[in-house]
Amino acid sequence: SQQGEEDPQALSIQEGENATMNCSYKTSINNLQWYRQNSGRGLVHLILIRSNEREKHSGRLRVTLDTSKKSSSLLITASRAADTASYFCATDARVETSGSRLTFGEGTQLTVNP
Amino acid sequence: EAGVTQFPSHSVIEKGQTVTLRCDPISGHDNLYWYRRVMGKEIKFLLHFVKESKQDESGMPNNRFLAERTGGTYSTLKVQPAELEDSGVYFCASSLRLAGYGDTQYFGPGTRLTVL
Numbered sequence: 001s002q003q004g005e006e007d008p009q010a011l012s013i014q015e016g017e018n019a020t021m022n023c024s025y026k027t028s029i030n031n032l033q034w035y036r037q038n039s040g041r042g043l044v045h046l047i048l049i050r051s052n053e054r055e056k057h058s059g060r061l062r063v064t065l066d067t068s069k070k071s072s073s074l075l076i077t078a079s080r081a082a083d084t085a086s087y088f089c090a091t092d093a094r095v096e097t098s099g100s101r102l103t104f105g106e107g108t109q110l111t112v113n114p
Numbered sequence: 115e116a117g118v119t120q121f122p123s124h125s126v127i128e129k130g131q132t133v134t135l136r137c138d139p140i141s142g143h144d145n146l147y148w149y150r151r152v153m154g155k156e157i158k159f160l161l162h163f164v165k166e167s168k169q170d171e172s173g174m175p176n177n178r179f180l181a182e183r184t185g186g187t188y189s190t191l192k193v194q195p196a197e198l199e200d201s202g203v204y205f206c207a208s209s210l211r212l213a214g215y216g217d218t219q220y221f222g223p224g225t226r227l228t229v230l
Contacts, residue, residue: 033218042118042223043157043205088157100145100209101170102219104157 006089006105014113019076021108023089024069030092032065033102034074037086046074046087081114116140118222120206126228132194135225139188139208145169146189147209147219148181152202160204163189196229203227 007022023032031050035043049056049065049072056063062075076083086109090102119138127133139146148160160179161171165186174181178197183189193200203226207219 035221043207043221045218045220048218090157100162101147101159101173102149102207103159104149106156 006087006108008108009106010109010111012111012113013079015079015081017079017112019079019083019110019112021074021087021110023072023074023105025072025089025091025103026070027091027093029067032063032072033090033092034061034063034072035088035090035104037088037107039085043088076110079110079112081112083110083112085110118206118208118220120204120222120225122225123223124226124228126230127196128230129198130195132192133196133227135191135193135204135206135227137189137191137206137222139206140210140220143208143210143220144186145209145211145219146183147207148189148191149205149207149221150202151205152199157205160191193227196227198229201227201229 005024013019029051031048033048034046036046037043047058047061047063049063060077065072086107088104088107090104092102121136125133144165146163149157151157159173161174161181162169163183166183180192203224205221205224207221209217209219211217
């Protein structure tokens with residue numbers, strides 16, 4: 001089974017509503033990052049949260065991390081149509097030899113309807 | 115400051131042909147990574163360079179894939195010969211320090227490879 005798993009796989013909301021996406025992982029991590037991918041484009045880094053942090057904010061984004069449950073959530077408040085994209089969590093595992101590879105989940109497809 | 119760039123943006127080749135993808139990391143970033151996403155599945159790690167040295171290539175699927183990073187600057191990923199299952203989007207990323215130290219990996223726009 002994969003390291004990062006997003007939930008839900010797809011989410012459709014109305015503009016102005018909040019969107020919450022969850023991510024679970026299995027091994028110990030150094031940090032967890034959230035990325036966005038607009039259709040046909042590259043991955044845009046949104047936010048990084050370290051394993052010793054519990055919550056982080058960036059504009060309309062709020063990320064939480066619960067290492068005891070091995071889970072994270074991404075909250076987008078007051079969503080806009082431009083937030084329509086795929087969202088991925090990526091974990092950087094604690095690996096003795098090389099702790100720098102990112103392990104991605106399959107992503108959540110968010111659709112914000114105007 | 116320019117971000118990570120990749121070339122070409124899209125490549126269509128026939129099975130058995132050779133394709134070379136290029137990645138230019140952010141200037142000054144010693145760490146360079148290759149990832150790929152095939153058939154709508156999750157994005158998977160391929161390999162990691164620290165300057166010109168391969169730090170971790172455990173994600174390379176087979177010996178048809180060859181990655182190089184001449185002089186520790188840009189990197190190329192060659193697929194020879196290409197197979198149908200190699201179709202997907204190949205991403206390159208770079209970071210200043212190892213991500214284990216809380217550093218961000220910045221991704222390029224990706225190269226969409228289609229093998230017919």
